[in-house]
Amino acid sequence: MIRITDLRHKLLDIPDLSLVARHIAVIGPNGSGKTTLLSVCAGLEEPKRGRVQILGKPPSAAKIGWVGEFPDRTLLFSRVYDEIASTPRFRHYPCTRADELVRAAAEAVGIVHLLDKKVSALSGGEKALVGLAAAVVDNPEVLILDEADSHLDAGTAKRVHRIVRESPAAHVLWCTQSMDAAAEADFILFMDGGRVRHHGTPDEVFSALEGTCFYPTIWRLRS
Structure with missing residues (x-):
């Protein structure tokens, strides 16, 4: 509730x-x-x-997982993988577990092919999907x-x-x-x-x- x-x-x-x-x-x-x-x-x-x-x-x-209207204002890291991995890393998950979560989130959102890309090279829609993957990567209670x-x-x-x-x-x-x-x-x-x-x-x-x-x-x- x-x-x-x-x-x-x-x-x-x-x-x-x-x-x-x-x-x-x-x-x-x-x-x-x-x-x-x-x-x-x-x-x-x-x-x-x-x-x-x-x-x-x-x-x-x-x-809580948060996705804002303007991804450019909330994406913090230069590489897509690092952006999605930020929450598991901040929570001190083991590297293998963090990698599993990142790849599962990228797979769910359909952006596995973007993991090694620079965030600055992405389109607006791709950035929105990266922001969404970062929000759901650790299975939030509330999205x-x-x-x-x-x-x-x-x-x-x-x-x-x-x-x-x-x-x-x-x-x-x-x-x-x-x-x-x-x-x-x-x-x-x-x-x-x-x-x-x-x-x-x-x-x-x-x-x-x-x-x-x-x-x-x-x-x-x-x-």
């Missing part, structure tokens, strides 16, 4: 929220507080007031993605969506601008002005958003 209590931080104003679903999509207009919420849940920001609990513990104590699919071509975005769906993480918290992708989630948060205005299943949330730009295209075609 992700439990949020009396959260006040920057724009955020979330008095009480409990999330038990596995795949949770976070949607809403630009500037609505989505990225700030994800940053607080990931432990990247400490809230000014209130508390966030991830699986019964603070975010700093949880095993958090902040619009990781925003700047990807259709094929790469589809691959990211598949990997996210297949993640064994207890929770996947994903901010996305793709309403079609959000429609595949188990649970949706619709944010506006720092508040959660709607939450529930895709049917529940999108029924309240019908006629807006947040209604999924595939649902428009269906109806």
